[in-house]
Amino acid sequence: MTLNRREFLQVMESAAATAAVGSLIGCRTPDQPVDPDAPLASPPRSGLKETWLVSTCGACPGGCGVRARIVEERLVGISGNPLHPINRGGLCPLGLAAAHTLYHPDRLRGPMRRAGAAGSGDFKSTTWADGIGDVSKRLRDLRDRGLSHTVAIVDGSRGLESQLAARFLESYGSPHHVDGRAWTDDRAPEAVRALQGISGPVSYDLENARFILAFGSGWLDGAASPVGAGRGYALARRARKSKRVHVVQIEPRLSVGAAHADEWIPIEPGTEGVLALGFMHLILREGLENRDFVDRWGTGFDALRGIVLRDYHPEAVAERTGIEVATLIRVARRFASTRPAVAIGDDRVGPGAQAVEARMAIHALNAVVGAINAPGGTLTPPPVPFAPLPATPADEAGKRGAAMPSLAGNGGASGLADLQSWIEGRGQYPINLLIVLGADPLAALGGGDKAKAALGRIPFIVSLSPFLDETARRADLVLPDHTWLERWQDDATYTSGGYPVLGLRRPLLPPKQDTRHAGETLAEIARGVGGATGGALPWKDFPEVMKLAIAGIHQTGRGAIFDVSEAEPWVETMEQSGWRASDFGSFDRFWSKLEERGGWWDPSYDFGERGRVLRTPSGKFEFQQLANAYDPATAARPSVVRVGDGTPTASADPEKRLHQEYPFRLHLYPLLAAYGDHAGPLPFVQDILGKEMEQSWRLWVELSPTDADALGLTDGTGVIVQSPDGEVEARVKVYPGIRPGVAAMPLGPGGAPGQICRRAMGASAGSLVALRKDPTGVSGWGAGWVRVRKA
Amino acid sequence: MNETEHAKARPRWGMVIDLDRCDACQGCTTACQTENNIPPPTPQSAAQDRSIRWMELLPNVEGEYPRVKLRLIPRPCMHCDKPPCIKVCPVGATAIGAEGIIAQVYARCIGCRYCTTACPYTARYFNWYPPRWPEQLSQSLNPDVSVRPRGVVEKCSFCHHRLQKARDKAAAEKRELRPGEYLPACVEACPTKAMFFGDLDDPRSEVAQLARSPRSFRLLEDLGTEPKVFYLREGE
The missing domain is CATH 3.40.50.740 (Rossmann fold)
Known part of the structure; x- marks a missing residue:
């Protein structure tokens, strides 16, 4: 199509004279170089066959809904499904770049x-x-x-x-x-299992919380669903009616999560459990605990109270955690007096320093203020009724x-740690296939x-x-x-x-x-x-299996096919009054609606189901377990996971030896790209994965200015980071947002040679820590100590 | 309708980014790159600081341990009402449109990069390399947006092609453009709904109201560039 000058000017006018000119060149593939002298060769193509399909993102386990734009059998765009309750139309970089997964040059061509x-x-x-x-x-x-x-x-x-x-x-x-x-690893689920007796996940009702006390970096940028957590955070910050949430982040590094908190408390890594008990001490001393929950739904609370009031005085806690007493008192008071408040352990399980006991102590804070199975606290999602x-x-x-x-x-x-130790000699017979x-x-x-x-x-x-x-x-x-x-x-x-x-x-x-x-x-x-x-x-194919299982949902008649968010309160009200919103019709109709909208959910939560949420033998919240774990007399777990927890244990001496040889405490933090293993290494993601640290593509290690000066290291120096388990090459990033004595590294995927898009990080910081089992059978990532030297 | 009235009826497109909602996930960056056919970056482009990001997360670290502040600000083209980039372009390759969008005419650009220097927000990017997509990756190109040759400058267009499409659709259906019908890819993708887009001249629009919020500020406001991207600071 050619345009004369008049038409050209009209186009310029109506299109607001613009970047549009670029667009008007039309679609070119890179092998057809664009001729800069032919600006208006063709207007945007019309009549292309365009379809939109909805699906669920598989780049990470977060479960966001996606919409795919398919033009002439080509996947040209992925965006969020506005009907999906997890992400409501938003999407993270991994999902947005996913068309590159489909056309990835490093994909395998066949068997x-x-x-x-x-x-x-x-x-x-x-x-x-x-x-x-x-x-x-x-x-x-x-x-x-x-x-x-x-x-x-x-x-x-x-x-x-x-x-x-x-x-x-x-x-x-x-x-x-x-x-x-x-x-x-087993630490987070083990902590919840010990206290609540459930094996399923715990969700944090961020959206309705008015105070978030976050231990570790994972709650915002590395949660079970990063987009879901981000959405909950944004709603808690600026929901229309309620007061803005107050966030306190406890972590040795000023992470993205900490940067978004109202207060960042840099803690000596590995002392999170001690801090949680220190908060508990203050709450109990001032009588701010939720007596109703503790008396009716807790057991062994007096034993715990005894230990906490005896051993976790603010002065002692301040010395071990490196946090001022005044800060401890202020945060503890605010946490216990704001309703609802929630304490979050490192939700994304990974090689952090938090032992099972520490996670139990953090989780128990929720119980002490009555935030177990309460709005704005911790919830236990019921399973999908397959x-x-x-x-x-x-x-x-x-x-x-x-x-x-x-x-x-x-x-x-x-778990994988079992497989490894079995092969390494613990096993009675070899694994052949x-x-x-x-x-x-x-x-x-x-x-x-x-x-x-x-x-x-x-x-x-x-x-x-x-x-x-x-x-x-x-x-x-x-x-x-x-x-x-x-x-x-x-x-x-x-x-x-x-x-x-x-x-x-x-x-x-x-x-x-x-x-x-x-x-x-x-x-x-x-x-x-x-x-x-x-x-x-x-079964002849996988959809047949899916239909078999999903028929269970259809039969219950519960919940609803995804719909516009405005319907949520309405559906909820109807459900609560005993009316079933869903009229699914035949299974075939139900299935085709699932395909059309992207899925099903059950937007109702019964806070009365204590039996489902507290499945311990006593049917109560087992404060006793936490008391046992921290009682020096019972000396619960002399475990590898416990190393560095800051409590006097049998392993204190090897700890000291380690510290002499490896002076830095390793703090591994989650990176979005670490989730991307199902997506293939995506160039767009590799390029921005350390943007807040002005890093990309290659592995880096963050050191405080004091530590970097002492070692004669500056920004960009190549170093070898070495732990008892392995070593990796990295570049130094001097960052004042790190507690001195701590070396922080992102946990992202490593690179493999010969791949077009994955020259990437080179090595993975994951090789500095190894998955191990403690004597009680709980697997965890060894608390890492490292040394850093010039490459 | 005379000329003046016609001009008044035109929207003045602007954006508001609420930093109290933003969790710095960079979904906006990637949404923009895939929408606008930015060539996939490489370790080389990153090492030379030549990766193209029309929407970029700018980190800013201030203070000393333990009183350190890390601020993360997503930065598109500000689409200034008084854009310094236009004044320096020797060939008229960049211009402000009737609806306030700063256009970049690739065919006219001679790659002198005066504009990239003039822009105080570093929102303009030079194409140092020919556009290249490894193997099949070019299959994912968005058919609504052209790819740019080596040697020209490019930047955020507020996804202007989306405005054209929305206008075409509205015209075909013989109606006015509805609010929210035209959204740039970054705004649409934002998981925390921290970004708002619309007509700053329409007092009823969400962006116009938010831009007047006490939390509202603009980047380098004292330069007098009058950006049409507003930020809302954290806090009550």
Whole structure:
């Protein structure tokens, strides 16, 4: 189309004479260089086939709803789904850049078999029939030899896919279903389990809180759902009617979360538990505790009171935590007298310094002020009411294998630390075959070469990763999964207000590469194994499994399909008055509505369900457990996790020795990009991941000006950071927002050679800490001590 | 309607960013980059400080331990009512439109970078490299926005192509443009709903009201550039 001068001027006029001219050049791909002399070659193209589909973001476990803009079979944009209750149309950089995940140059093209040495990255392509046939045959052979229990699945997936893996193992005959989620450990769930007796997650009702007492960096930028937490924070800050929330952040580093707090209290790392008990001391001494909760719903409170009032005087706490007495008194009073107030431990579990006891002490602060299961406090989201899958068929061989002791040794769930220590010699028999599903155990184990050596001793590793991540590089066979943009999945999560949410993840486009749904790959392997295993995953595809389970929601008639937010209070009122808002119609109609709107949720929370929230043997909040943990007489856990907690323990001496050799306390903080492991390394994200520190792409270590001066280091100096578990290269960032004596590093994904977009961080700070188990069987990241020297 | 009345009916587009809601997630930065076909940055572009971010989070650290303040401010083009960049352009490649949006005409730009120097907000970016998308990544290009050649300056356009689309749609449906129908990608993506966009001249609009808030301020206000991006400071 050509324009004469008059028309040109009209366009300029009506389009406000503008940047538009750029737009009017029309779409060009980079291989068609734009001719700067042809400004008005064509107006914006019209008549392009454009569709919008909704799905659920899979870049992190946050569960935001997304809308995809698809033009002529190309995914050209991802934005937030305005109907989704977690994000209401907003989205973080990982989700927004997700079209790059789909078209990522480092994606695997199809199934591959290792050609060179393990870890060389040398692979040759193979067919699906060959790959699946090979695994099935190996599994069949092991089973025939009575060795089915030597097979393990490392599973980082959630929901139904994880259930498929469990069914597979149960029918095949192995107890080794290993939790492979990155940067998770047992500390936070263990603390809640000990006090409340529940294993599910706890959500913090940020939106309604008037005082947030946050310990650690993770509550805002690294929460279970970063976007959900950000939204809750913003609403608490500037909701229309109520007073603005007051935020106190306790952390050795002035993080993004601390920068947004009203007060930042730099604490000696590892003394968070002592501080929590110090606050409790002041609250009890001044009689500010919530007697109603403590008396009616607590047990063992007097024992705890005795210890806290005896051992945690403000002066003693001030000395150990490095926080002034006046600050302690001011914060404790305000926390106990503001309603509602909530204390948040490091929600994002990762290698922090907080021991289980410390997390228990922080959580118990909520109980002391009556913020357990209360608006603006901690909530326990009910589960999404899926229908259970039919019983798993099992034969004799399967039952025998599945009854073998699990890697965890105590019959509990196994984690990566169990797998590693089992292989390193604790185990009674070798692991012969490992299937890796939605996980990258090598990256997640940390600890540098030790994890590599351990995994290297498994004779056959199958990875189902869509990218050549660290584990896939060492695998013998890679059967790549779709990216989250090409696959079906259920994403059950919850809002910060405690409402259960089911997000539907659906393919936005046909697969771009020769990949297959991991759940379907697993089912095909099962069919290849035959016998009872062959019948364990009988479904033709993954949506069939989803429909089976989601029918449960349809049957309950509870909750509602996602809708505009204005409807929320209305739905809630109707539900409370006993009226069911939902008229789902037939299941097919329900399903198509799910596809159209993105999911289902149940926007009601019953604060009366004490039995669901307090599941301890006593049916009460177990203050006694916390008392035991901090009672010097019972000396609860002389654990690796406890190292550095600041309390006098059996491990105090090795602690001192460590400190002499490694003078800096390592503070690892979450970085959004660390969540991006499911998304592939995205250039846009790599470029901004340390923006607040003016860093990107490469790993850095933050030191206080005093420490940097003492070592003769300046901004940008290359250094080696070394811990007892490993070492990494990094650049120095001198930052006055760090407590002297602390070295802070971001926890992001490491780089792998040979990848186009992942020259990235180079090394991961995760290799400085290792996942270990303490004698009571709780896994945690070793409290890191490091030394820093010039490279 | 005579000329003057017509001009009055025109909106004056502006933005308000509430720093009390912003949690510095940088969703705005990425939303802008994908919407506006910014070439994917590389370690090289980052090392040379040449990555292009029309919307950029500016960190500012003040004070000494333990009384340190870290401020994080998202910074788009201010679309100043008195823009210093326009005055220095020797070829008229940048101009202020009738609705206050500062345009950049890539075809006219000769890459002298006077404007990047003149802009006190460092909101202008030079294309040091030819636009390049590794392999299939170019499939994700937004068909509504052109890519820019090497050697020209570019900056935030308030997602002007979205205004055009919204106008086209309104015209096709024979109605006026509705408030909220035209939003830049950053505003739409903001997870904490910290960004507001609309007509500053319409006293009923949310942006006009917020811009008059006691919390409101503008960056480098004393320079007299009269930015149309307002910030709301933290606190009551």
